[in-house]
Amino acid sequence: MATRAQAIRVRGLEKSYKTLHVLRGVDFEVERGSIFALLGSNGAGKTTVVRILSTLLKADAGTASVDGLDVATRPASVREVISLTGQFAAVDEILSGRENLVLVARLRHLKQPGKIADDLLERFSLADAGARKVSTYSGGMRRRLDIAMSLIGNPPVIFLDEPTTGLDPEARIEVWAAVKELAARGTTVLLTTQYLDEAEQLADRIAILHKGRIIVNGTLAELKRLLPPAEAEYVEKQPSLEDIFLAIVGADK
Known part of the structure; x- marks a missing residue:
């Protein structure tokens, strides 16, 4: 079981699909209030880990706990303390941003759903767009709204599965700021x-x-520190393509 300092604890996690061994004994811990990145190429097993931790998939072997709760023996309790944001924004494009938030708050049977929605719109810099249909939102705005929706009910643990896939550089930076703000709170x-x-x-x-x-x-x-120490030498630093893009687009605003 995870200690008070640990929000997530994984030991010996294994998962296979017939002859395909996706997870071969995964171990890690995540401290409370921190951002933990699971980095890997496509097919490495990242989403499988998230699906097991969010009780959407059962492991073949090993143990995992979230907020001190075993995901295998107490899945219903785990679902009460987590939120999951997948690779694609799960928002209703017909509704406005505010209506999406109010709907989720009502589904969670929370009091003052309107106030909850307004607070989240302000927190994620979407207040000016709150009355607009989500179909008019940019990719970064949709993803920020998606993350805001996942925070309704104040879950202590949130899973973000490749949250910036397909987003342009500006939208990625918007999402990064939102993620940093989550951990800060x-x-x-x-x-x-x-x-x-x-x-x-x-x-x-x-x-x-x-x-x-x-x-x-x-x-x-x-x-x-796993790599050899860097050697000091003079290199003329050229701006990256992302630097150029943001400078040009930002200057045009």
């Missing part, structure tokens, strides 16, 4: 991504999942 975030820069920007700790196993787990500083 004490929410534990487990983030899966295949983008190295995303893990570097967001995570307190990074675990690399490769061929069904965690091959390295540590802070960014700890991972950098």
Whole structure:
């Protein structure tokens, strides 16, 4: 069972589909109020880990607990303390942003759903667009709304499964800011991504999942120490394409 300092604890997690061994004994822990990035290429098993932790899938072997609750023996209790945001925004495009939030608050039988919606719209910089239909939202706005919806009820643990897949550079930065804000308020975030820069920007700790196993787990500083020390030399730094894009687009606003 996880200690009070641990929001998530995984030991010896295994999952196979017939002869395909997706997880081969995965171990990691996530501290409360931190951002933990599970980094890996497509097919590495990241989504499988998230599906097991969110009680959508049963492991073949091993144990996992979320907020001190065993996901295998207490799935209903686990679902009360988590929220899951998948790879694609689960928002209703016919409704406005505010109506999406009010709907979820009512489904959770919460008091003052309108106030909850308004607070979240303000928190995620969507207040000005709250009355607009979601069909008019940009990709970054939809993803921010999706994350806002997942926070209704104040779950202590949130899973973000590749939250910036398919987003443009500006939208990715918008989502990054939203994720950082979650952790700043004490929410534990487990983030899966295949983008190295995303893990570097967001995570307190990074675990690399490769061929069904965690091959390295540590802070960014700890991972950098795995490589030989860098040699100092003069290099003329050129702006990246993302720097150029943001400079041009930002200047045009």
